[in-house]
Amino acid sequence: MAWKLLKLALCLCWLLAETQADSAKDKKAKEVDDNWWRHEVFYQIYPRSFKDSNGDGIGDLKGITSKLPYFVETGITAIWLSPIYSSPMVDFGYDISDYRDIYPDYGTLDDFDELIATANQLGIKVILDFVPNHSSDKHEWFKKSAARVSGYEDFYVWEDGTEENGERKPPNNWVSVFSGSAWQWHEERKQFYLRQFTKGQPDLNYRNPAVLQAMDAVLTYWLKRGVSGFRIDAVNYVFEDKQLRDEPLSGATSDPNSVDYLNHIYTRNQEENYGLIQHWRKLLDDYSEKYGGPARIMMTEGYAELPQVMEFYEDENGVQGANFPFNFDFITELNSESTAQDFVFTIQRWLIYMPPGHSANWVMGNHDNPRVASRYGAKSVDAMNMLLMTLPGIGITYNGEELGMEDYRDISFEDTVDQPACEAGKDNYKWISRDPERTPMQWSDEKNAGFSTADSTWLPVHPNYQELNLANQQLAPSSHYKVYQSLIKLRSSKVLKDGTYTAQALNRRVFALKRELRGQPSLLTVINVSNRTQQVDVSDFIDLPNRLTLLVVGVNSQYRVGERLKPDEIRLTPYEGLVIQLKPSK
């Protein structure tokens, strides 16, 4: 019943949004490029750390615009920007105080329009981060809601809680992702508000149709400014149990303040989240149909069990949702200890669960998790990029991963700015902090790695920048960047776009994956995930007789591009990867 009511509310909102849209509606559907995103590499930019154009030590929009030619040189044709909106920056932009304006240190709406126009000229599509679950507590909506201004009373999730011996108690045991109760007392309103992240990020109430209507209008606003879609933040947190039931203890820890204390059956992955994404799917599709051009896409962020994640692609009735929900398996399921079998199994698992007709995607890193070089080891950088680029579907690269940038874990507590790390205190901040993977982009060996001319930057630059930087890698005969560039180039081949996929663990340490398409040379990627040199024989995995020619090799390889290999004598040094072309021998 509740679900039906919600659906009805969603439909009503949709109708409203529709009537608000352009009055001179062109009924004739325009030409839409439906499939541009299916084999795309999306490059994530963390705006604060990408490029500072005005010397204040903080990255900005003009900085990004100035670097757009870099994407052309690299072969990147789609970028997604972590939040650029007005924000008090408690969670560095994931706490939005105005969904329709730009954070002043990043620039202005004019700068944004210029970024879009330049990107368009260069053939680069721009995706924006959209944060629907919560706003900032400095947002006008929240201020009005706290003051019970008419029309805003229920914009957020407010509850009375209980009183015991004169002491206020939150309504239930829910905990915030960043530790402590998820309920924050608000003195002015004399109620608790729900906040699943920092206390500056109150949860919006999507059971109020006015909230949905406001968010629909925000999406349309940015679509009209020319974005090609959205990355939707924390979508599996949007709805919570209506009855506010206590969550059961997980047994994983005895610390009631820890997010791991509870099994989050009432605050995450609620059924209504899927309905919301389906609603926005329709909004985007209708927009694309009306105005033509690239299909406007949606990629959703939700760390959850595989079947729950898959539901974002489409529900059991085939109702379409996100273009793709992020696949975080390379972050959450695999690490430097994983065996070849673990890799093959984990990759296969996604492909098995993914509903037919959809595109797979592979996220190698992001601003919330340690970098590839720090998770898998510096020697694995090229092999992991080979894997990312030769798997079927979409690849997601976090800025700096094309250079093999490393976490700067030794940032002092005094220089630490990531809120949960600050709250964890001097003794515990180090391994919690997300600052280490957010340090400025290493462009060159100039001051601040060429990121900024300021005397100090918002986060310190990794001290290894004098050797590890783009300029060096562009000049070097072989580098991580050059490997990455050649992999992107290879992605335009038909076999990587449309070919079938097969993988096999050749032993515990080495696995191979094969892409095949009738009439095209096949591709073979072979990866050693161990710290030992391995010699493998791929004869049983490929159709013989075949000519094996190396297309991409890593920076430390004993082999050269163009070299021929014998199928039964492929030698891989520790963590080495190779991309090989297979052509029938005449």
Ligand code: NOJ
């Ligand atoms: C996920 C974002 O990636 C992360 O950086 C942020 O802290 C939370 N969502 C809350 O918005």
